[in-house]
Amino acid sequence: MNKHDPCHLQYDNSNTTLKDLLFPTLSIETTKVILTPQNFDDISQLCSSLYQTIPSLKDAKFKGHLQQLDPIDGLKLSTAHMMIRGGGVLLMPGGDILRMANNIVKLKQLQEYVTEQQQQHENGVKRNKPFTVVTVSMDDFLTDPIQFITTYLTFLTGDNYEQHLCPNEGAKVCQKRMKSIAKSFEQSYNNIKGVGQKHVTTGKHENRAELLEALRGDGLFGPILDRIELLVEEALEESRDSSRK
Numbered sequence: 490m491n492k493h494d495p496c497h498l499q500y501d502n503s504n505t506t507l508k509d510l511l512f513p514t515l516s517i518e519t520t521k522v523i524l525t526p527q528n529f530d531d532i533s534q535l536c537s538s539l540y541q542t543i544p545s546l547k548d549a550k551f552k553g554h555l556q557q558l559d560p561i562d563g564l565k566l567s568t569a570h571m572m573i574r575g576g577g578v579l580l581m582p583g584g585d586i587l588r589m590a591n592n593i594v595k596l597k598q599l600q601e602y603v604t605e606q607q608q609q610h611e612n613g614v615k616r617n618k619p620f621t622v623v624t625v626s627m628d629d630f631l632t633d634p635i636q637f638i639t640t641y642l643t644f645l646t647g648d649n650y651e652q653h654l655c656p657n658e659g660a661k662v663c664q665k666r667m668k669s670i671a672k673s674f675e676q677s678y679n680n681i682k683g684v685g686q687k688h689v690t691t692g693k694h695e696n697r698a699e700l701l702e703a704l705r706g707d708g709l710f711g712p713i714l715d716r717i718e719l720l721v722e723e724a725l726e727e728s729r730d731s732s733r734k
Contacts, residue, residue: 490552495570495583496536506575507584511591523590523720524713529573531709536569560696561703568710590717593724596622621731624724631688634678638671 498506508529515523539554539562541547546554551570555563574583603620623644630637655663682689694700705711 490555491550493551493574493583494540495551495554495566495574496533496540498533498573498575500575507573507587511587514591514594515587521716521720523594523716524587528709528713532569533573535709536566536573539566539569560700564700564704565707565710568704568714572713586714586717590720593624593720597724622724622728623731624721624728626725630678634675635668635671638674639667642667642670 498508500506508526512526512529516525539558540551541549541554543558546557549557551566554566558566568586570583571586572584573587576582576584600620600622621644623641625637625641655666658666704714
């Protein structure tokens with residue numbers, strides 16, 4: 490926040506940008522076009538028009554802009570940063586929103602590919618290569634940290650979770666072990682935010698509804714974010730359906 494340029498496209502020590510990495514994936518018709526390369530360029534231009542273009546902010550870094558820009562312009566700059574910003578060896582933040590969408594699309598494609606391979610036969614025997622994708626939501630964690638971690642651990646360890654967590658100790662002991670691990674995560678979270686308090690980023694701005702409406706109604710960001718939201722909700726619902734089965 491104090492050092493990097495939110496509009497910087499290239500990865501460290503490379504001319505590669507997120508645009509190079511995410512397209513054509515995010516603009517393929519079969520994946521419900523998320524955005525076009527032109528949309529990406531438009532976001533980049535918007536970012537550049539907001540960053541260090543005001544005389545009082547010509548030497549300011551990202552944090553200074555978020556503190557001094559008009560709130561809606563600051564939100565637009567931050568959203569652009571979370572869409573187009575490249576990274577590097579130091580894992581500079583940015584680009585998370587589009588990378589998230591890309592991950593969902595590519596993992597779905599991989600899952601479909603593996604399913605096709607399962608239907609092929611090798612030496613007359615059906616091949617079995619299970620490939621499971623679980624999409625998790627921060628909202629689910631905030632609602633019930635223990636259940637969230639328990640579900641996540643079960644996914645990580647698979648059907649043989651007893652073998653991984655507590656070999657030779659029995660199912661009941663293993664269930665207690667898993668609950669204990671989940672409880673420790675909940676405790677760590679409560680220590681950070683305070684027991685009984687809201688999430689650390691919740692309720693800090695009274696104009697949240699106004700800002701959200703401005704972003705949703707924006708001609709550039711609104712449609713893109715709507716499509717990404719739908720993509721995420723579909724992935725979450727598929728994961729919830731799988732867990733219920």
